[in-house]
Amino acid sequence: MILIKNALNLDGFRTSILIEGNKILKVQSDVAQELSPQATIIDASNMLAISGFFNAHTHAAMTIFRGYQDDLALQDWLNKIFKLEAAYVDETMVYWCSKLACLEMVSCGTTGFMDMYFFEDQVAKSALDVGLRVVIGEGLLSFQTPFCADFKEGLKKTFDLKEKYKDHPKAKVSFAPHSLYTVEKNDLELLSNTIDKNDFVQIHLAENLTEVNTVLSKFGQPPTFVLEEFGLLNSNTYLAHCVHLTDDEIELIQKRNAHVIHNPQSNMKLSSGISSVCKMIQKGVDVCLGTDGCASNNNLDMIEELRSAALLQKLFNPSYMNAKLAVRIAQNFGGFFDVALSEGKLADVVLIDLDAIEAIPLYNPASFLAYAANSKSVDTVIIDGKIIYKNKEFVDVDVQEVKFNVKKIAKKIGSL
Incomplete structure (x- = not known):
């Protein structure tokens, strides 16, 4: 007591x-x-x-790439990050670098987070070892990742994770297609036809204009409507970034009771733009807050993040997002934990x-x-x-052990 x-x-x-x-x-x-x-x-x-705060969108293990590749737009940044991941991401790296992220999050007042990355069982292990609540999602892409040969294998491994954590009080599992520009139509169909209506789905959506134009060219309609077409837009869907949505897309998200995850600092750093989250909130959309990963932020401080969220909206109107609203979205657990x-x-x-x-x-x-x-x-x-x-x-975590192991891994990449 x-x-x-x-x-x-x-x-x-x-x-x-x-x-x-x-x-x-x-x-x-x-x-x-x-x-x-x-x-x-x-x-x-x-x-x-x-x-406590809920970091609704991050890639915890990317603490290893903090400060490695800065000052680029999203697509150029991703091209370099994908190469780094192919070379250095493995089970050991994900455990220790996620554990470092967990320590940082707790020290900033965060008590739970939703993650999308690779070797997500290790993310869950690190979170539970520290004591956090966690929602994991194995990154699903239509090409080889450090963990899976293809989308189908990643899907199977996600089902394995779902079975492993089905009764865990502090860990939940989501399906995590990376984005509409890294997942092909046949894989979206496979996902839609395979998962249950109660399964959680998280995805990057409308992060920048290049992505939106790519999706328009690939699918012939805006990103949100693509998810709707494939039956992937509902109350268990979590949409990260959402910087460039049309009014019709916002209306559809509200109608389907999907959740938007605002990432203001990452959106600024990658030159993606400013999301009109207050318009979404006014329309009745549920909005959560996330930091994104340390390679594109470069920290996991939710107090900093909620301040950025509030200040950016003042460029539209000084009263759009007041202090209490900014705190409230940072505390929004999105229905995962009560x-x-x-x-x-x-x-x-x-x-x-x-x-x-x-x-x-x-x-x-x-x-x-x-x-x-x-x-x-x-x-x-x-x-x-x-x-x-x-x-x-x-109280119970050996912080020096975590630091030692992350520094040891970073030396292979070239840290000072």
Whole structure:
């Protein structure tokens, strides 16, 4: 049992949070309950308590390529990254580099993430070893990848993963066709005819104009309508980027209850453009937030990401995305896990240091979190009722071991 006493919430009220097992038992101004001698009591008088962040789109193992290839547009960048992956991605690399990503995410207040890459069983293993919730998706492409000879093999291995994790409380499996420009029509048909209507699907969509024009040439219609044609657009579909959508596509996404994952920093870095996510939200589209991978961002800081999301929308209108909305989309678990800072929900709680220099003075907690806080503001992270990170240090993970192994792998690539 964990009792968090006298924390500030986003609305500016003092609250106490009682956690029992992996659930939040009580959230109220003062919890008057007899506690067992084994209970952990946290005095959060100088803390802001929030629900954990969900990084809805990333490629965790790409921490190994952080800073290796910068300052290119998407297609040129991808051509170089695909060659790097063919040369260096293997099971060992994915485990250690994903584990490094997990440490970075936790230290930034993230308690769950959705991943698309290769050797995804190792991504799940690294996430669960650290303590995070995870949604994995083996990258499905119509050509050979570091893990699979072709799309069909990748599909089979995804079904194997689905069977392995079918009853796991903290790990879920999605089908992850990379994009409409890297997957052929026959493979889209195979995917559509093979998966169940309740299966999760994640895909890159309308990331830049070159992609949109390629899809128009290849399929004769905009990207979202291609997914609709193949029966791959529904409430279990997660669309990453969505920078260049028509109004008709936004309307179709809303009609099918699909989810959009906004990646503002990656979109800027790869010169892809600015997504009109506030228009989507106003139309009733469910929007989540993601960092993308470290090769195109170059970090996994969701506090930075939500700030970028809020500030970019102010180029359209200063009030389109206020501080609370930016925080809310960063906390949107997309229906994967029932996480929230309320009674009966899964106990993912993050405590933010309000004694930090950047937190003084404090008038509006949401404004502080969106516009002034940073990853160093994160003091404590509780996931599934377990303290993973406390006083800005990991409780059970050997951080130096992870660093050592990633540096060892990076030396082969040419790190300094």
